[in-house]
Amino acid sequence: MSIDITVKIGGEAGQGIQTMGHMLALVCREAGLYLMAINDFESRIRGGHSFFQIRICDKPVQAPHHKVHLLVALNRETYDLHKGQLASGGRVIMDEIDGSGEGDLIALPFSELAKKAGGMIFANTVAAGACLALLGTPFELFKKVLSKQFGKKGADVLEKNYYAAELGYQVVKEVAFKWSFEWRADKPKGALMDGSKAIALGALAGDCRLAAFYPMSPATGIMTHLSLLSDRFPLIVEQVEDEIAAVNAIIGASFAGTRAMTSTSGGGFCLMTEGLGLAGITETPIVIVNAQRPGPATGLPTRTAQGDLHFVIRASQDEFPRFVFAPGMPDEAYEITSRAFHLSEKYQVPAIILIDQYLADSMYIAQKPYVAPERIERFIAQDDDMENPQQYKRFAVTSTGVSPRALPCAGKALVVISSDEHREDGHISEAIPDRIAMVDKRNAKVPFMIKEMNPPKEYYGESGTLLVGWGSTEGAVKEAVDRLRDEGSDIGCLNFVDLWPFPADAAVDALKKTKQFLMVEQNSTAQLGQLLREQTGFVHSGAILKYDGRPFYPNEIVDGVKKYVR
Amino acid sequence: MVGIKDYESLYKNQWCPGCGNFGILEAMKDALVSLEILPEKLLIVSGIGQAAKTPHFLKCNMFHALHGRALPLATGAKLANHDLKILVNSGDGDCYGEGGNHFMHAIRRNVDLTLLVHNNKTYGLTKGQASPTSDFGMVTPMQPRGVISEPFNGLAVALALGAGFVARGFSGNREHLSRLIREGMQFKGFSLIDIMQPCVSFNRINTYNWYKKRAYDLFEEDYMPDDLENAMKLARQWGDRIPIGVLYRKEKQNFAKHIDVLNKGPLISQQYDPARLQAVLDA
Ligand SMILES: Cc1ncc(C[n+]2csc(CCOP(=O)(O)OP(=O)(O)O)c2C)c(N)n1
Ligand code: SF4
Numbered sequence: 001m002s003i004d005i006t007v008k009i010g011g012e013a014g015q016g017i018q019t020m021g022h023m024l025a026l027v028c029r030e031a032g033l034y035l036m037a038i039n040d041f042e043s044r045i046r047g048g049h050s051f052f053q054i055r056i057c058d059k060p061v062q063a064p065h066h067k068v069h070l071l072v073a074l075n076r077e078t079y080d081l082h083k084g085q086l087a088s089g090g091r092v093i094m095d096e097i098d099g100s101g102e103g104d105l106i107a108l109p110f111s112e113l114a115k116k117a118g119g120m121i122f123a124n125t126v127a128a129g130a131c132l133a134l135l136g137t138p139f140e141l142f143k144k145v146l147s148k149q150f151g152k153k154g155a156d157v158l159e160k161n162y163y164a165a166e167l168g169y170q171v172v173k174e175v176a177f178k179w180s181f182e183w184r185a186d187k188p189k190g191a192l193m194d195g196s197k198a199i200a201l202g203a204l205a206g207d208c209r210l211a212a213f214y215p216m217s218p219a220t221g222i223m224t225h226l227s228l229l230s231d232r233f234p235l236i237v238e239q240v241e242d243e244i245a246a247v248n249a250i251i252g253a254s255f256a257g258t259r260a261m262t263s264t265s266g267g268g269f270c271l272m273t274e275g276l277g278l279a280g281i282t283e284t285p286i287v288i289v290n291a292q293r294p295g296p297a298t299g300l301p302t303r304t305a306q307g308d309l310h311f312v313i314r315a316s317q318d319e320f321p322r323f324v325f326a327p328g329m330p331d332e333a334y335e336i337t338s339r340a341f342h343l344s345e346k347y348q349v350p351a352i353i354l355i356d357q358y359l360a361d362s363m364y365i366a367q368k369p370y371v372a373p374e375r376i377e378r379f380i381a382q383d384d385d386m387e388n389p390q391q392y393k394r395f396a397v398t399s400t401g402v403s404p405r406a407l408p409c410a411g412k413a414l415v416v417i418s419s420d421e422h423r424e425d426g427h428i429s430e431a432i433p434d435r436i437a438m439v440d441k442r443n444a445k446v447p448f449m450i451k452e453m454n455p456p457k458e459y460y461g462e463s464g465t466l467l468v469g470w471g472s473t474e475g476a477v478k479e480a481v482d483r484l485r486d487e488g489s490d491i492g493c494l495n496f497v498d499l500w501p502f503p504a505d506a507a508v509d510a511l512k513k514t515k516q517f518l519m520v521e522q523n524s525t526a527q528l529g530q531l532l533r534e535q536t537g538f539v540h541s542g543a544i545l546k547y548d549g550r551p552f553y554p555n556e557i558v559d560g561v562k563k564y565v566r
Numbered sequence: 567m568v569g570i571k572d573y574e575s576l577y578k579n580q581w582c583p584g585c586g587n588f589g590i591l592e593a594m595k596d597a598l599v600s601l602e603i604l605p606e607k608l609l610i611v612s613g614i615g616q617a618a619k620t621p622h623f624l625k626c627n628m629f630h631a632l633h634g635r636a637l638p639l640a641t642g643a644k645l646a647n648h649d650l651k652i653l654v655n656s657g658d659g660d661c662y663g664e665g666g667n668h669f670m671h672a673i674r675r676n677v678d679l680t681l682l683v684h685n686n687k688t689y690g691l692t693k694g695q696a697s698p699t700s701d702f703g704m705v706t707p708m709q710p711r712g713v714i715s716e717p718f719n720g721l722a723v724a725l726a727l728g729a730g731f732v733a734r735g736f737s738g739n740r741e742h743l744s745r746l747i748r749e750g751m752q753f754k755g756f757s758l759i760d761i762m763q764p765c766v767s768f769n770r771i772n773t774y775n776w777y778k779k780r781a782y783d784l785f786e787e788d789y790m791p792d793d794l795e796n797a798m799k800l801a802r803q804w805g806d807r808i809p810i811g812v813l814y815r816k817e818k819q820n821f822a823k824h825i826d827v828l829n830k831g832p833l834i835s836q837q838y839d840p841a842r843l844q845a846v847l848d849a
């Protein structure tokens with residue numbers, strides 16, 4: 001039997017939806033299952049409507065499913081909004097005070113049971129208990145997770161939670177549920193991971209030592225994770241006065257010798273663009289994470305999008321090299337983040353990591369162990385490396401465009417840096433030869449940087465039709481490909497992760513093999529499609545675009561493809 | 567031994583002859599020599615403007631950064647290596663206009679660095695528009711009917727925000743200014759020196775003579791800079807008599823001291839430890 005069950009927990013902000021969802025995720029992980037969960041919420045702290053949707057599978061899963069097998073409605077509105085998504089045989093559990101009667105509805109006395117267990121704060125545990133009981137989860141497994149979660153809070157709290165869980169189990173004992181499945185005890189397959197956490201860990205693997213930021217959804221989670229870890233590492237996480245301060249502070253830190261990063265979303269990135277150019281002209285390595293949300297301006301603060309690709313590859317005035325990466329999954333986000341630090345320092349250019357709300361806030365089971373690098377390769381020049389430190393020139397012209405980078409006050413070599421165009425020694429210059437030499441020097445890095453770029457990832461790359469996307473849509477696109485292939489289509493996909501400098505030759509190699517390709521992007525103008533046309537001459541024959549702020553579900557891609565491919 | 571010669575830059579100066587910035591440059595050199603700070607042990611961070619070009623005309627480590635953004639950049643550098651001796655050269659527009667927000671928050675953070683605001687009450691580099699500190703009514707080609715906002719009082723703002731070292735200098739009194747810079751650099755914490763700086767090209771009101779007639783020296787008056795109310799009164803004194811000297815001085819724990827991880831030494835000198843990271847990854 002293969003397991004593929006979706007549970008959706010909906011209600012108002014402040015009702016503990018995430019806490020309960022997290023509990024379910026932990027239980028599934030404990031049982032050795034795979035899962036993928038999305039967080040859908042409004043930009044408010046109380047009220048409104050939010051949900052947590054978890055897909056539970058016995059195989060790795062990387063996208064949400066559009067059908068719901070079990071809906072936990074923490075209010076009436078949830079039932080009304082989502083009952084249409086129920087799979088056949090799907091059921092809804094809801095507090096009986098919010099209504100009863102409909103066939104698919106199981107009305108349960110949640111509030112009453114919670115009070116019996118010790119108060120309304122136990123309502124989530126009661127509901128989780130009922131939910132897990134319906135799914136067929138052994139009670140012992142839930143107890144194990146509860147003890148891990150509440151064990152630290154004392155025996156009394158733990159006992160009350162056990163009791164609340166048991167009440168939830170008992171109350172649905174007689175209820176038949178079509179989607180209940182057999183839980184085999186297996187070892188956890190990996191860590192419970194979301195994109196934000198993976199990037200925070202990746203930053204540590206990149207030896208990041210200063211993280212300066214200004215809070216902005218959906219980028220704040222990265223900094224929250226880093227803050228929690230900062231006392232164990234040589235790491236300072238500083239909330240500064242604005243994004244302009246954030247980017248300038250990390251440039252200062254990097255200049256002084258530590259690796260540094262910031263994370264923000266589009267609006268904050270707008271404020272950072274002048275700083276990005278400063279890193280560009282002063283050849284100072286920095287890493288910026290842009291967690292995209294729909295815009296422009298404030299847009300949809302808690303929703304997802306891929307609308308900033310064109311913006312980040314060109315942001316800031318004039319021209320200078322930079323790296324742009326868009327990881328697809330947390331595991332990849334971990335690798336990419338540490339690699340971004342490495343490459344940024346190696347080439348002395350800014351590196352931008354483009355993620356989105358979907359990747360930042362979604363939960364997955366990590367599919368491989370995360371490995372700490374044995375050592376950190378640094379690219380710093382010391383007096384000893386120089387013939388004559390007194391003659392040191394920070395911007396010495398070299399064949400690779402990369403000049404030896406000394407640190408201020410580290411020796412006799414004086415480090416002179418100016419945001420004005422400059423001479424090799426760093427002082428301001430308006431002389432024509434200096435200007436040309438510096439532009440050429442900076443651009444000289446590009447061919448070497450391109451060599452570092454990985455080609456797009458192919459999945460059935462030899463097919464007649466390819467779906468082409470980038471970043472976080474990878475999971476949904478691949479699943480759509482699987483489904484279409486099961487139906488007999490000759491289809492595959494390409495996912496771009498390394499985006500800038502654009503790996504044009506690799507893109508040509510991948511695209512020339514196929515008869516046609518369709519773009520799949522979370523923006524309204526197929527930005528990668530435009531880039532492919534500009535950089536390779538290949539033109540997409542169609543595009544499946546979603547820009548409503550919600551993530552792609554594989555079935556939407558399947559339906560989209562069918563409009564183009566018969 | 568450090569001598570003035572050590573600080574001579576080979577880079578050609580770009581200021582107008584007679585500019586008040588020369589007095590500041592000389593006072594800086596003087597202070598640095600008497601503090602025996604070697605050029606390779608000094609970092610100057612600056613924004614953009616005539617004032618912000620200062621480090622090019624000295625020999626030292628320098629980061630001549632963006633307009634208004636010297637302070638956050640210096641803060642980042644200081645967090646990375648809190649052993650750095652940092653001076654910041656900024657203009658009145660750079661510091662109080664474009665960088666006003668950073669100015670306020672740098673004071674709140676109390677980062678151990680010394681900020682010199684070359685206050686010429688005009689935008690020198692962009693050719694004489696009004697600046698945040700231009701007096702009410704000052705006429706410029708850009709403000710032909712005169713400035714219609716009140717001037718920004720950096721010293722009063724700094725005092726209100728709890729700055730620990732607040733001083734006013736005059737570029738026409740080099741010895742006095744040199745002493746202020748010396749004391750500012752010796753102060754553990756954020757130190758602000760707002761410097762009355764004539765701009766001979768664009769400010770025909772606040773000239774050398776204008777300042778000379780009005781400036782009086784607080785050191786000579788045996789003023790004790792330990793009272794916030796008195797300091798605030800002096801910060802607001804402008805007109806016939808203008809006090810120069812240290813208005814207020816009170817040390818408190820500086821930013822780096824609040825950060826436990828820095829007890830182990832500067833961030834840049836600490837070791838990367840794969841085992842420590844692996845433990846977190848495996849948790
Ligand atoms: C973002 C940005 N805006 C505007 C400018 C143009 N600009 C350069 S210097 C300056 C004002 C300088 O005034 P101030 O800081 O008082 O320095 P001064 O030249 O008077 O010493 C301006 C507006 C700039 N370089 N960057
Ligand atoms: S414009 Fe004014 S501030 Fe600038 S160099 Fe000339 S005199 Fe000095």
Ligand SMILES: [Mg+2]
Nearest residue numbers: 657658686688
């Ligand atoms: Mg000025």
